[in-house]
Amino acid sequence: MGSLVLPEKKDTLEPAGYAAVEIENxxxxxxxxxxxxxxxxxKTKTPVGGFEPLLPPGHGGLSLKGIYRPVRIRAKSSSKVVLPIYAEEGVTLPGRYLARFDLRYFGTDTVLARKDIEIEVLARRxxxxxxTIxxxxxxxxxxxxxxxxxxxxxxxxxxxxxTIALFGASIFAAVSLPGTIxxxxxxxxxxxxxxxxTGFFYEIVYYxxxxxxxxxxxxxxxxxxxIILRALMTDIIFGGFxxxxILNVGVTVVMSEAAFYICGITRSKTSLNGKRIAFVAVTCGLADAVISFVSFNVIMFLYRLYYDFWYMAMYLLISGFLYTALAVPFGVRLGVRLKAVY
Known part of the structure; x- marks a missing residue:
């Protein structure tokens, strides 16, 4: 199922989204x-209004009836046809709709094939x-x-x-580089x-x-x-500025520093016993889940890519919390052993 967001302004000359269908000859x-x-x-399979594009100014507010595109497909080949979807503010209501593609021989009314795609219209969240703010x-x-x-x-x-520079470079080499590949x-x-x-690299090895x-x-x-060193190396080498x-680095720094401070690692000298390690694991897991949740919302705001609730919950639970909580105890043990010879 696809999703599209109603535009902020009433400008039905610009599509609110696109739908594609693959045609094989x-x-x-x-x-x-x-x-x-x-x-x-x-439900009723009847046409609904609000999806017709308005004609340019000077046509009295008239709209086109239907969206269509002629296409010529070569023998024994296939082609992807993309059609725009328009949404008129104040007329198109949020909800689920059926986008129906009909294929006809050019110049006839005979329907050769039909495909329905379910889409969801979302009001701006x-x-x-x-x-993001x-x-x-x-x-x-x-x-x-x-x-x-x-x-x-x-x-x-x-x-x-x-040592910090060494760990920052190691995180890049062991997380960003193989994780990207x-x-x-x-x-x-x-x-x-x-x-x-990829959570093995971005969550487990990283933490x-x-x-x-x-x-x-x-x-x-x-x-x-x-964190900043690793981000700089990643953005410079992979061109990810x-x-x-930038927003992701800021949130990651704040949440990570807060998690380690709340756990007492950077606040005072505390013994890292079993209960303390479990507390650190849960706290860091929750912090990483918050970081992932913020990333989802920044993506939705900047790039208009929306996710279903079940997918976000699954991602936050597994990649955000579980992987991090499993990795932290190993990190604590590694840090304690390194500290003995540091």
Whole structure:
């Protein structure tokens, strides 16, 4: 099922979305086909209004009746036909509709084939807007916080700075680099469920190394430096600088620092016994779930890509919380062992 969002302004000259259908011509000769698109009520199968594009100014507000496109398909070949979907503000109501494709020989009324695609019309959601503004606030807070703590950061020992740089580079080499390569393969095979595979790198390996670093050097700002270094290396090498990456770094820094501080690792000297490790695992898991939730909403706001609730819940539970909670105890153990020889 596809989704489209009603436009902010009344501008039905621009499509609100697109629908595509694959047409195969198995005949031995080229064929001229007329593809029409009609929006129907999914229950009554009757046409509904609000999806007709208005004609340009000067036509008295008249609208086109139906959306169509003629296409010529070569013999023994296939072609993808894309048609626009228009939504008129104030007329098109949020809900589920049926997009019906009819294929006819050009110049006839005989329907050769028919395909129905269910779509959902969404009103603009305000939650992604507020969360994106909050993410911007987190990014701004990160800059101000690092400027405010610049004296403490500059007081970090050279040995510790080298260790932070080493861990930041290691996170890039062990997480970002293989994760990007594996994602391309996993996404092609599993589609939106590729996070089940890539989560091993982006969540498990990542939090093992990050937690080990914070346990090794338990002070505020250590996680921030490693996160920013890894993000810079990733964006420079893979060309990923974007508003999304900047907001994601800001939120990740704030939530990670808050999680380690709440757990007491960077706040005071605490013994990392079994209960404490479990508390750290749960806290970091919840923090990463929040980071993932914010990322979803920023994507929805910036790129108008909307997700079903069940998919978001599945992602947050498995990749956001479970993978992180499983990785943190290993990171704590690794950090304790490194600290013994540091």
């Amino acid at each position: 198995s005949a031995r000769y080229d064929t001229s086909i007329l593809v029409t698109l009609e929006m129907l009520d999914p 305000m939650t992604p807007v507020f969360i 909050s993410a911007f606030g987190c990014s701004l807070f990160t800059l101000l916080w690092m400027y405010w703590k610049r004296k403490n950061i500059l007081k970090i020992k050279t040995k510790d700075l080298i 594996v994602w391309r393969v996993a996404h092609g095979v599993l589609g939106p469920f590729s996070f089940l595979v 093992i190394l990050l937690t080990a670093l914070v346990v090794l050097i338990p002070r505020p700002g250590v996680a921030s430096l490693a 974007s508003p999304m990456s």
